[in-house]
Amino acid sequence: MKRIINFFKKLFHPVKPVIPEIIVPIDDDPIDDDPIIENPVIPVVPEIIIPIDTNVKMSKNFTLLELIKSATAEKYKISNLPNDEQIEHLKTLCTMCLQPVRDLYGLPIIVNNGFRSPELNLAMKNDGYIVSENSQHLKGEAADIRDAQIRNNKNLFDTIYKYGVFDQLIWEDGNDSYPDWVHVSCIKTGNRKEILRLKNGSTIYRKYDMVKWSS
Ligand SMILES: [Zn+2]
Numbered sequence: 001m002k003r004i005i006n007f008f009k010k011l012f013h014p015v016k017p018v019i020p021e022i023i024v025p026i027d028d029d030p031i032d033d034d035p036i037i038e039n040p041v042i043p044v045v046p047e048i049i050i051p052i053d054t055n056v057k058m059s060k061n062f063t064l065l066e067l068i069k070s071a072t073a074e075k076y077k078i079s080n081l082p083n084d085e086q087i088e089h090l091k092t093l094c095t096m097c098l099q100p101v102r103d104l105y106g107l108p109i110i111v112n113n114g115f116r117s118p119e120l121n122l123a124m125k126n127d128g129y130i131v132s133e134n135s136q137h138l139k140g141e142a143a144d145i146r147d148a149q150i151r152n153n154k155n156l157f158d159t160i161y162k163y164g165v166f167d168q169l170i171w172e173d174g175n176d177s178y179p180d181w182v183h184v185s186c187i188k189t190g191n192r193k194e195i196l197r198l199k200n201g202s203t204i205y206r207k208y209d210m211v212k213w214s215s
Contacts (some may be wrong), residue, residue, distance in 0.1 A: 003047040005071035010132030046100075052081055058091050059099035067143065076123050082115045082140050089140035089187070090115060091145070096165050100144065105159050107152075112144040112181050113137065130201055136168070142185035144172065158210050167191040172198040181189050 053064035067090045073080040082090065093114075102109050116124070116137040125131045136142035147156050156181060160169055167190075170183035185197075197206040197213070206213060 004188045020116070020164075021177055028077045035118060035196075060093035061102050061109075062094045062111070064090065066111045067140075069111075070113055070120055072127060073117075073120050078117065078119045080115065080117045080120050080124055082117075086140035087113055088150070093143060097184060098125060098145070101156075101160050101164050101184075104163055104195050105154050105156060107147060109145050109156065112146060114143040130198065136185040141167070141187055142183060144181045144183050146181040150174075150180065151178050153180070153182060157182050160184055161195065161208065161210065165191060166193065168194045168196060169194045170198055170203060171208075185191075 012202065041045065052064070054063065054068065056064050056068060058064055064087065068080050070078075070080055070084060073079070080161055091163065098111075116131075116135065118138060121131050121133070121135060121138055131137075137144075145156065147153050153174065154177065157169070157171055165186055166183070167185040167187050168183065169178040172183050173180040195206060195208045196203050197208075
């Protein structure tokens with residue numbers, strides 16, 4: 001009889017199965033789930049450097065290096081590398097203007113400054129140079145040149161004036177006898193043959209003859 005009662009007791013009060021306890025790990029810093037790293041280490045992606053052979057010749061007597069070097073660029077560690085289009089312009093400047101003038105002139109021509117990157121142009125402006133934001137130097141179409149002897153700069157200017165192919169020819173600073181340097185630009189087609197003079201900080205058109213300036 002007792003067995004029968006126990007049987008019915010079990011039937012109506014079945015033993016509850018034991019459910020295993022789920023252990024939730026305790027986060028001991030619940031607020032700061034994604035801690036901010038104050039000085040994250042940024043992976044260094046190697047810079048792709050497109051090699052430019054600066055010793056490559058633009059013409060017989062002019063290398064690319066001569067046309068892109070700049071004391072201001074060196075001073076401020078500014079990269080002054082032209083792109084392919086600008087290099088083509090420099091080649092045109094050299095083959096159509098600088099080299100024929102060099103051949104006629106018979107003396108080395110020193111390039112003070114040729115191509116200018118926008119950064120270099122701005123740095124020169126900040127340093128007090130008179131530079132245009134639309135300067136042909138930015139396109140690789142112009143160079144500031146001189147003779148080793150400053151007094152000979154007039155002869156250089158006159159050689160270009162008389163025989164050269166040029167877009168703009170500028171007598172830069174100096175005095176009535178010779179310029180401190182000569183700015184010359186040249187493009188493939190449509191050269192304007194403009195003669196200008198930079199004096200007291202402004203560039204103006206001047207009638208020029210080889211004997212004397214007329215104002
Ligand atoms: Zn110039």
